Amino acid sequence: xxxxxxxxxxxxxxxxxxxxxxxxxxxxxxxxxxxxxxxxxxxxxxxxxxxxxxxxxxxxxxxxxxxxxxxxxxxxxxxxxxxxxxxxxxxxxxxxxxxxxxxxxxxxxxxxxxxxxxxxxxxxxxxxxxxxxxxxxxxxxxxxxxxxxxxxxxxxxxxxxxxxxxxxxxxxxxxxxxxxxxxxxxxxxxxxxxxxxxxxxxxxxxxxxxxxxxxxxxxxxxxxxxxxxxxxxxxxxxxxxxxxxxxxxxxxxxxxxxxxxxxxxxxxxxxxxxxxxxxxxxxxxxxxxxxxxxxxxxxxxxxxxxxxxxxxxxxxxxxxxxxxxxxxxxxxxxxxxxxxxxxxxxxxxxxxxxxxxxxxxxxxxxxxxxxxxxxxxxxxxxx
Ligand SMILES: NC(=O)NCCC(=O)O
Numbered sequence: 001x002x003x004x005x006x007x008x009x010x011x012x013x014x015x016x017x018x019x020x021x022x023x024x025x026x027x028x029x030x031x032x033x034x035x036x037x038x039x040x041x042x043x044x045x046x047x048x049x050x051x052x053x054x055x056x057x058x059x060x061x062x063x064x065x066x067x068x069x070x071x072x073x074x075x076x077x078x079x080x081x082x083x084x085x086x087x088x089x090x091x092x093x094x095x096x097x098x099x100x101x102x103x104x105x106x107x108x109x110x111x112x113x114x115x116x117x118x119x120x121x122x123x124x125x126x127x128x129x130x131x132x133x134x135x136x137x138x139x140x141x142x143x144x145x146x147x148x149x150x151x152x153x154x155x156x157x158x159x160x161x162x163x164x165x166x167x168x169x170x171x172x173x174x175x176x177x178x179x180x181x182x183x184x185x186x187x188x189x190x191x192x193x194x195x196x197x198x199x200x201x202x203x204x205x206x207x208x209x210x211x212x213x214x215x216x217x218x219x220x221x222x223x224x225x226x227x228x229x230x231x232x233x234x235x236x237x238x239x240x241x242x243x244x245x246x247x248x249x250x251x252x253x254x255x256x257x258x259x260x261x262x263x264x265x266x267x268x269x270x271x272x273x274x275x276x277x278x279x280x281x282x283x284x285x286x287x288x289x290x291x292x293x294x295x296x297x298x299x300x301x302x303x304x305x306x307x308x309x310x311x312x313x314x315x316x317x318x319x320x321x322x323x324x325x326x327x328x329x330x331x332x333x334x335x336x337x338x339x340x341x342x343x344x345x346x347x348x349x350x351x352x353x354x355x356x357x358x359x360x361x362x363x364x365x366x367x368x369x370x371x372x373x374x375x376x377x378x379x380x381x382x383x
Contacts, residue, residue, distance in 0.1 A: 007315070009327040030324030033057060036340055042108040049101045051078075052335035055109065056318070056326045058281075060342035069343040071224040073251065073281075074111040076102050076120075077316045078334040079289035084123045088136045092121050096149050102336050107157035109338050112185070112224040115162035115285060117316075118232050118255040119178065121146050122166060123291045127203035127309050130295065135209070138168035141181045141192045155187035160222045162229055164255040166210065167192070176210040180229035180255065182220045193218050195231035196240055202262055203299045203309050204233070217243035225250045225343050232256040235270045235284070238277065245278035246361075250343050253283045259310040267315055268328075275319035279350040281341055288314035288332055321349035 005011065016024050025032040036055030046053035060068065081094035099116060106114050118124075122137035139146050150161045160183065167179035178195035194213025198206050217240070219228045228244035228251075235241070235254050244252050254271050271284035289312055296305035315328035318339045329335035350356055370376055 004311070004332050006330050006332055007328055029327065030320070030322065033324065033326060033339075034059075036109070036338060038109050038338070042105045045101075045105050045108065046336065049105075050334070051102060051105075052330050052333050053105060053109075053338070054327070054329065054335070055338040055340075057340045058318075058320045058324065058342065058345060060345035060348055063344060063348075066344055069225065070340055071113065071343065072109065072111045072338055072340050073283065073318070074103075074106040074109070074114040075253075075283050075285045075316045075318065075329075075337045076106075076114065076116050076335070077285055077288055077314045077329055077337075078102070078117065078120075079287070080123045080291055084125065084291060085294055088133050091123070092137065092145070095121055096146070098334070100149075100153065102334070103153050103157065103159070103161075106336055106338065107159060111159060111338055113160040113162070113222065113227065113251070115229075115253040115255060115283060116164060117285050117287045118164045118257045119166050120164060120255070120287075123293075124257040124287065124309065124312070125291075125293065126206040126209050127299070128293050128295065128297045129205050129208045130297075135166075135168075135176065138166040138176050140170060141165070141167045141179050142189055144168075147181055147183065147189060150181070150183045151187040151189070154183045154185055158185045160185050160190075160224060160227070162227070162253050162255070164229070164231060167194070177213060178206070178210050178231055179213075180231060180253070182222070182227070182229070185223050190220050190222065191218060193220075193229045193231075195234060197234045197237055199233040202301060203259075203297070205297075205299060217247050219244060219247040219249045227251045227253065229253045229255065230274075232258065235274065236266075238274070241274040241278055241282075245280055249278075249280055250346050251281045251283065251341070252278070254285065256284065256286045257312060258286055260313045261310055264313050264315070267313070268317070268325075271317070272319040272323065272325050275321055275325075276323045277355060279321045279346050279353070279355060281321065281343075281346070282319045283316075284319075285316045286314055287312040288330070288334060321346050 033056040125134040164180040167177040228249035271282040275282040319325040
């Protein structure tokens with residue numbers, strides 16, 4: 001089998017002549033971002049623990065009345081640590097240990113907010129449709145072992161943590177949800193945001209496991225800025241991004257689990273477009289690796305029964321309101337992507353492009369209200 005491409009950026013850097021590379025970066029990525037100088041101890045630790053570490057800076061123009069609002073965010077992408085047949089508690093513990101190593105490096109780099117990938121404590125077993133053992137990975141958002149683990153890290157490092165888990169909601173008949181828990185830098189659980197849109201495509205048999213979210217489009221005021229979480233498949237829905245932005249999100253995280261054949265060509269477009277359209281920063285995070293399941297499964301799409309989803313292609317990246325973006329993390333390795341953002345760029349870009357002012361939302365609201373009615377007739381004029 002041919003070796004997997006590590007990243008598109010590697011190929012560009014290898015083959016584009018140096019004198020043209022800068023312009024190619026600008027055309028493809030908006031502008032060439034400055035690299036962050038990261039402390040030697042962080043670089044050493046990332047290399048010792050075998051994960052990629054990259055850092056970039058999105059600056060903004062200086063203003064007379066507002067100070068820069070520079071904060072650092074970190075996105076973590078990773079493989080599962082143990083085979084999917086290992087005992088559940090061992091799998092969870094092993095992933096906790098891995099994430100603790102990476103968060104420690106984030107803290108060395110003065111990261112203020114860190115976000116993990118979708119359903120980060122478990123293999124993405126929702127392809128299988130089997131209940132046990134996968135539903136055993138579900139935990140309380142308020143006091144499950146993973147939330148407690150994150151609370152300790154948050155307090156230790158004074159860091160906000162976005163922790164997307166499979167949630168078991170004991171107050172509502174043990175209902176399962178796909179939920180991001182937001183843990184404040186004080187260690188308190190600030191709240192939770194559930195996945196609104198559930199995929200019904202290919203092997204993504206997720207509706208077998210959990211329900212469409214009922215938490216709307218919450219925005220969380222953290223010590224470092226206003227954040228929201230649009231989980232995975234929600235990135236295909238422009239109105240989902242829009243509503244987080246309407247509630248004032250300055251950064252929208254998009255923790256995901258998606259595979260090459262299905263979505264890799266959409267990946268660089270969707271979160272980046274959302275950053276542009278909504279005058280905010282967006283953060284696309286995807287897991288890496290291929291996860292093997294003991295029992296074969298099919299998905300009613302004519303494909304022969306198989307044991308895995310295919311490869312999760314990583315490529316996590318951050319996009320800014322002005323359309324610029326970081327290079328992606330690798331398609332194959334665990335990694336930590338750090339960016340320093342000046343949040344003033346959100347309003348500066350909004351004042352320049354005026355998408356919020358020119359949005360005509362009242363017109364869409366009226367037309368959408370009609371379009372969802374059972375007696376709706378499309379507005380088509382015919383001769
Ligand atoms: N986890 C998830 O929603 N995946 C769906 C596939 C995709 O949106 O690319």
